[in-house]
Amino acid sequence: MNSEILLRFGFAVVIIFFGVGAYWLINQYLLTRARASVNMLPAPLPKKPTIVYFTTPDCAPCKTVQRPALQKLADLLGEKLHVIEIDASEHPDVARTWGVMSVPTTFLLDEKGTAKYVNNGVVRLEKLMEQVKTL
Amino acid sequence: MTSQTLQKVDHSALKTNQLIIISLNILAFVLNLPILAAVVALTMGLGSLVGKPGFGVVYTRLLKPRGWMKSDVLDDNPEPHRFAQFVGFLFMTVGSAALFLGLALLGWTLVWIVVALAALNAFGGFCVGCAMYYWLVQLKVPGFVKQPPANTFPGMKPKAGAVA
Numbered sequence A: 001m002n003s004e005i006l007l008r009f010g011f012a013v014v015i016i017f018f019g020v021g022a023y024w025l026i027n028q029y030l031l032t033r034a035r036a037s038v039n040m041l042p043a044p045l046p047k048k049p050t051i052v053y054f055t056t057p058d059c060a061p062c063k064t065v066q067r068p069a070l071q072k073l074a075d076l077l078g079e080k081l082h083v084i085e086i087d088a089s090e091h092p093d094v095a096r097t098w099g100v101m102s103v104p105t106t107f108l109l110d111e112k113g114t115a116k117y118v119n120n121g122v123v124r125l126e127k128l129m130e131q132v133k134t135l
Numbered sequence B: 001m002t003s004q005t006l007q008k009v010d011h012s013a014l015k016t017n018q019l020i021i022i023s024l025n026i027l028a029f030v031l032n033l034p035i036l037a038a039v040v041a042l043t044m045g046l047g048s049l050v051g052k053p054g055f056g057v058v059y060t061r062l063l064k065p066r067g068w069m070k071s072d073v074l075d076d077n078p079e080p081h082r083f084a085q086f087v088g089f090l091f092m093t094v095g096s097a098a099l100f101l102g103l104a105l106l107g108w109t110l111v112w113i114v115v116a117l118a119a120l121n122a123f124g125g126f127c128v129g130c131a132m133y134y135w136l137v138q139l140k141v142p143g144f145v146k147q148p149p150a151n152t153f154p155g156m157k158p159k160a161g162a163v164a
Helices: A002-036 A060-080 A092-097 A125-133 B011-030 B034-050 B056-063 B078-100 B104-124 B128-138
Strands: A050-055 A082-087 A105-109 A115-120 B007-010 B073-076
Touching: A002 A105, A002 A115, A002 B011, A002 B104, A050 A060, A060 A082, A060 A125, A105 A125, A115 A125, B007 B011, B007 B078, B011 B034, B011 B056, B011 B073, B011 B078, B011 B104, B034 B078, B034 B104, B078 B104, B078 B128, B104 B128
Parallel strands: A050 A082
Antiparallel strands: A050 A105, A105 A115, B007 B073
16 A cells, blocks of 8 residues: 555656656747847847847836836846847747747846746746846 | 726635645545545536635635735636636546546546646646637637737736736
């Protein structure tokens, strides 16, 4: 009985491991696409950590939450951070190539221009700050 | 997207429901207790019947009053979430029936599909049942009329401040 429970527990752990792994792989896939699409950006990348922020003019949470958070982050970090805002409705090809499914979506790139994080949806200032610190 | 009236939906109640479904289903699998899977199916069915998250009572009566979980009220359509729970109920019912009939592989596969979809919703913010609902709206299936909140990918959790 106990060995059967242990075996089933092991199976459950393996299944969960594969599930988490699949989620991680999807995120890695998005980051790989982003890394390969850096040259599609409308502006050249500076040699410092950069946030590529996809939005649209009619995106309410972008105006009310995401942009103020990014503005505050830019104010806090000053010259240490560069933010590139892309209107996904104006540059649909760029958004598609980067794998953007919804707005806001933010990609965090290190100083070499390598995408390190992707946030689908609104992301809080605190989380952005944590991510920027590791770039 | 057409103009429509969204309602206040507490996503913490939905998340509590999903986390309990995940926990009980995994426990049912580990302990090989089809009856527990059947209880989950029954609770989801009752929840679908009354139009509320099946295990939402744990949130409203226990977690929220004690401040153990904060509310996360967003402008959203409750109908797709009810539909998602109903789809989960169907999977769980067929899964439980398969387990009682001795079809362990089929039964536990269906139970794990529900676990995976609930986890995707709870941790990834994507509700597959809701996406199915909005897909049926596109196909103009009678009874499916709600549009996703503005600037929200069908099935994704709406963002704070989303408007109709």
